[in-house]
Amino acid sequence: MSQTTKRPAGGPPGGPGGGPGGGNMMMMGEKPKDFKATFRRLLAYLKPRRTALIAVFVAAILSTVFMIAGPKIMGTAITELFEGAYAKFQGVPGAAIDFTKIGQILLLLAGLYVISSIFSYIQQYIMSSVAQKTVYDLREDVNQKLERLPLKYYDGRPNGETLSRVTNDIDTIGSTLQQSVTSFITSIVTIVGILIMMLTISPLLTLISLVTLPLSIFAIRPILKRSQKYFADQQRTLGQLNGHVEEMYTGHPVVKAFGHERKAVAEFDDVNEQLYDAGRKAQFISGIIMPMMMFIGNISYVLISVVGGILVTQRSISIGDIQAFITYTRQFTQPITQTANIANIVQSTVAAAERVFELLDEEEEIKEVTTHHLARAKGAVAFEHVDFGYGKDLLIEDMNIDVRPGQTVAIVGPTGAGKTTLINLLMRFYELNGGAIRIDGIDTRDMSREDLRTTFGMVLQDTWLFNGTIRDNLAYGKVGASEEEIIDAAKAAHADHFIRTLPDGYDTVLNEEASNISQGQKQLLTIARAVLADPPIMILDEATSSVDTRTEIFIQQAMQRLMDGRTSFVIAHRLSTIKDADLILVMDQGRVIEQGTHEALLKADGFYADLYNSQFSEKEVV
Known part of the structure; x- marks a missing residue:
């Protein structure tokens, strides 16, 4: 396809430009989060990397074990130093500090710390790979999901909200996997290891140390419960803020034109205040x-x-052991605190993951049951008793249209009559409520969407060009297009001349909004892209609405050549441009109320004649 589709007339409320409940307000009524189910689902993404996680776990154990042994060995060195110094102080004959033995102990200690660091490096290296591969899979799933979502999903949600789930929320998950998983494993191993070492030194002191543990758990549990709600609010309002910024940025000319800068800033301040408060x-x-x-x-x-001091005076424990135990006590508190902090991070991560999974759980397009392959259509199109509605009420009822190959069909009617909706149904952007649409006698539901949509070329009122060279934008219409084909397509659309007047010609880079060329030039490029695609059926939605009169004449001539031998659907508001159409469909309130040629419809003196005459009478008044 050469174009993206615009929002259909009469579309569902709640989307951009829709009724109440649209825009960023759609997220205000979120239901409570299901922490356990989301957490289990997130863990499922780690299952394919069980072997790597086991290696991380083993490396974490070895690193922590060597690190935990340090205070005990250090305590031995302190005891050796203390006993030698004390014996010398007491005047014991031959008493001296054995610095050789202390040096050996310290050398052993240094070796343990080096080995611990090596295993810690291995642990981080493997975990970084696990985390990035997991996030890669998650992004792939989200990207594939976005391709399978129906058009109504995008119609009903701000683009910024979806982008926030794809970027911010997945980045949050990646950061947690990268940093917090290894920290959690290390903390658990440290707690167990230190507990064992403490018991070997003094069960009594271990008991005293453990008495405070239930107190810690009792103190932090209600805090964790409350923080979950605020972390969920933080992720939700961040999505709202991104949605608002994206809407205001892409629509800033309209915001300025209508003097809504203050209102836009006020809305930003309101959402920003909510984010600040939740954060x-x-x-x-x-x-x-x-x-x-x-x-x-x-x-x-x-x-x-x-x-411990009392036990040392009673010589029930060595001074080195009490020093090691105090060190272990400090180290024992640290992993518990770290685990508590990780629990908070997990709360935020699960809130982000749930938003991503909500996207993954969205209703997809109806699965294809491909029974026919359409190589290149001849162009016969038939609507047979078609019924369609965005909600419960039908917009189109019992529509019947028969278009022969090579015919040019013009679709006219007032705003909201269902013209663009008819095109969206033809492209199968929406599913029918009843009836069937056939291409060359084949039901569009019996062919793949790829076959169906490559049959059509679209040039819409709203141009779409991406950040890249003009050559790349034109080549988007055909895979593997040659330089000659690109230039011929540009010439057919009367775009070659203006392209060559640009400083870099076909290598001119268009910015993201393509604002470095005029609106009319953008339209010419989209028309050239459609020419290059060479589809058997063309769809033109007021394609010349953004060009001047002289350019419009050239485009009309190019379009006549383009439509020659092809079935073409033309949506037009200026009725003077479709006089030569083989068939004119006049639509009103979702129904085809008149059809025929221009002359026949004027003779009928009906709805079309009123539309046509009113346009010319308006011109005469002007």
């Missing part, structure tokens, strides 16, 4: 966890220091 509460509540855990840890530290 502040989420971060504040999650920030309480760290000082609370530190306070509880300090209580444990004081108790252990007092009891």
